[in-house]
Amino acid sequence: MTSSSDTDFTLKDESPSSSQSRQDLESNKQNEQDTQLYPADALSTPRQILFVGTLCTAMFTNQVGLGNTLTTVGIIGESFGITNSGQLSWLIAGYSLTIGTFILIGGRLGDEFGNKRLFVIGMAWYSLWSLVAGLSIYSSHVLFVFARVFQGMGPALTLPNGLAILGRSYSPGPKKNMSFVWFGGAAPLGAIAGFTFGGLFALVWWPWIYWSQAIALACVAAFAAWAIPPIPVDPNEKPRTKWERVERLDLAGGLTGVTALVLFNFAWNQAVVFPILPLSAFNSDIAFVFVCTATGWACFGIWVFYIGQIAVNIRGNTPIQMAAWFVPVIPVGLVSALAVGKLLGKVPASWIMVVGQVAYLTGSIIAATFQPNSTYWTFFFFSVLIITVGMDTSFPSATIIFSNAVPQQYQGMGASIVMTVVNYSISLGLGFAGTVETNINHGGVTKDDKLLGYRRALWLSVGLAGLGLVFSLIFVAKGHWKRGSKN
Structure with missing residues (x-):
């Protein structure tokens, strides 16, 4: 027979154990929900490498599409009978213009209809128009420009959705931060691949630059369909019909915004961001990052085009030599990516942004004073070295700030904002620089006249980098002031 005291003792003894069991069940349930919401956290290391590597092909192939034309644009233009600098720059700017203009829509489409689906479609679309770009040899430069513009719609889908x-x-x-860092770190690798294979295929027949690209992109599209796991749906998000999703796209705003961006950029190359992201996602911090990213990447676009023009048109370098001259971006890019990945979370992203702006400014000054008769190991080498640091610090820090600023269901749109700024700024910067060049170079008849125009364009990149540095320092000071006022 059990006494009352024994019963009380038994109940009291079992109570903590029951409480612990309930806590364990709740903890396991929370971990299961986190795994369902963030599936990549639970993947094995090899599987994570495969997953992140597949998504990094978006940035890699985007830069291949830029690099394979940058150093061969003269050869391509010559086959079509084009020698005017303004027309040649359009062969490059049209590609970046399309990416920067349509990337917001690409991100929103992914958020509404599936990021994985739009990623695979983007790769397949990019492959198709790369094929057409090569086939334009049998037509005219009009078809080539048309194909380049439509090529850009591929990265406009793959970049934000990746x-x-x-x-x-x-x-x-840390894992999320490093994945963004590696995504940005794929850019210099893609650029070098574009320079290298563009130069090699140009030695044989330039259409193979784009036909080989089409084959590779088709393979990536097929592989991505298998390698990327299903993306989880936010359990708090209400199911919507396809018509409701279409209504949420804000097609009227998208149409007017795209038209404005295209016409403004076209005017500069041949001489706003619309309400697709909720306004509540924006604040003054994002506005500063927006300006810093825009000035930095506009500076980069001018730098990479015009330092190449000096080396090719004034110094006489071949496309293969140019690929070799840009090789330092690979080790420097990897080291910068690793460093930024380790620093993010320990050092404010605003300070990393300042480092990027200093690198853009320093590298641009070296490029603007580049002496064509100097050895590689002076101006060109150090300019490439330093500008690469700018690329691989500004992009990850901006991406982290934007990604953390928007809810999970708007990740595609948040990524779109960053990539819009990057690509549209490259295209618009080239338009500004082309205007400066053609109004300074006295028609570009002699090498001295050409060099004068190139230098003035590069000094414009110095001014843009300086403006970005000023804004980045204001951004840092603003952060210190806000923390001080709270204390």
Whole structure:
């Protein structure tokens, strides 16, 4: 027979155990929900490498599309009978213009209809128009420009949706930060691949630059369909019909915004961001990052085009030599990416942004004073070295700030904003620089006249980098003032 005291003792003894069991169940349930919401956290290391590597092909192939034309634009233009600098720059600017203009819509489409689906479609679309770009040899430069413009719609789908998949698959923390860093770090690798293979295929027949690209992109599209796991749906998000999703796209705003961006850029190359992201996602910090990213990447676009023009048209370098001259971006880019990945979370992203702006400014000054008769190991080498640091510090820090600023269901749009700024700024910067060049070079008849125009364009990049540095320092000071006022 059990006494009352024994019963009380038994109940009291079992109570903590029951409480612990309930806590364990709740903890396991929370971990299961986190795994479902952020599936990449639970993947094995080899599987994560495959997953992130597949998504990094978006940035890699985007830069291949820029690099394979930058150093061969003269050869391509010559086959079509084009020698005017303004027309030649359009062969490059049209590609970046399309990416920067349509990337917001690409991100929103992914958020509404599936980021993975739009990523694969983007790769397939990019492959198709790369094929057409090569076939334009049998037509005219009009078809080539048309194909380049439509090529840009491929990265306009893959870039924001690749970043959105990373943002939705990893919980906030070091893994998510590093995935964004590697995404940005793929840019210099892609640029070098573009320079190298563009130069090699140009030695045989330039259409193979784009036909080989089409084959590779088709393979990537097929592989991505298998390698990227299903993206989880936010359990708090209400199911919507396809018509409701279409209504949420704000097609009227998208149409007017795209038209404005295209016409403004076209005017500069041949001489706003619309309400697709909720206004509540914007604040003054994002506005500063917006300006810093825009000035930095506009500076980069001018730098990479005009330092190449000096080396090719004044110094006489071949496309293969140019690929070799840009090789330092690979080790420097990898080291910068690793460094930024380790620093993010320990050092404010605003300070990393300042480092990027200083690199853009310093590298641009070296390029603007580049002496064509100097050895590689002076101006050109150090300019490439320093500008690469600018690329691989400004992009990850901006991406992290934007990604953390928007809810999970808007990751595609948040990524779109960053990539819009990057690509549209490159295109618009080239338009500004082309205007400066053609109004300074006295028609570009002699090498001295050409060099004068190139230098003035590069000094414009110095001014843009300086403006970005000023804004980045104001951004840092603003952060210190806000923390001080709270204390």
